[in-house]
Amino acid sequence: MKRTLFTLTLAFSLATSAAFGANVGFDINIHSGDPVPPPPPVYAPPPVYAPPPPVYAPPAPPRIIIQQPPVFLEPPELGFHVAVDIPYDMVYVSGRYYLFNDGAWYRGTNYNGPWVVVPERRLPPGLRKYRYEQIRHYRDVEYDHYRDDREHYRGKYFRPDKTWKKNRKEDWKEEKKREKEERKRNKHDRHDD
16 A cells, blocks of 8 residues: 555656646747837936035145234133234134134144144134134224223233243333332422422
8 A cells, every 4th residue: 555655656746747847838929010119218317426525625724924922912701812913813722822714723832833724623612612703803892902001901911922021021110110219209299399
């Protein structure tokens, strides 16, 4: 019985594989008149690419030459020093000089440079929070006070040259000495009357 079942299974599998392996087909081609032209080819539109991002090239560092050290005033609204009497927009913050030129910021260790470009996000926080128009406004207001009474100016200011500081101190001492002598003379003149 097992043998018969095995033989039948083997015969059936051989018969089905032979039937599937045979190439049997039926084809009818009927042509009448002109053949139908093939449809026109359809082309995909050309790919659209986004333009490349613009290349940002910071301007070359400016060549700045200042003959003598500028005066830096500190407007109380700003909290850092701003240069006056020079044709450049320069500030002094935390021991470094910053220059605003052609819409870009530059940093240097000296008021004459050399200058390196500084991205706005890398500026000191006190400087970064103001637009330069505001800085100019506060600088101009403070400069008016300084110009009106230069010798008796009460605000904070400095000049980066050490010899200037020494000369300014000597001038101040001489001025105080003259004032003292004048007070003595006035006191003597009042007693003589």
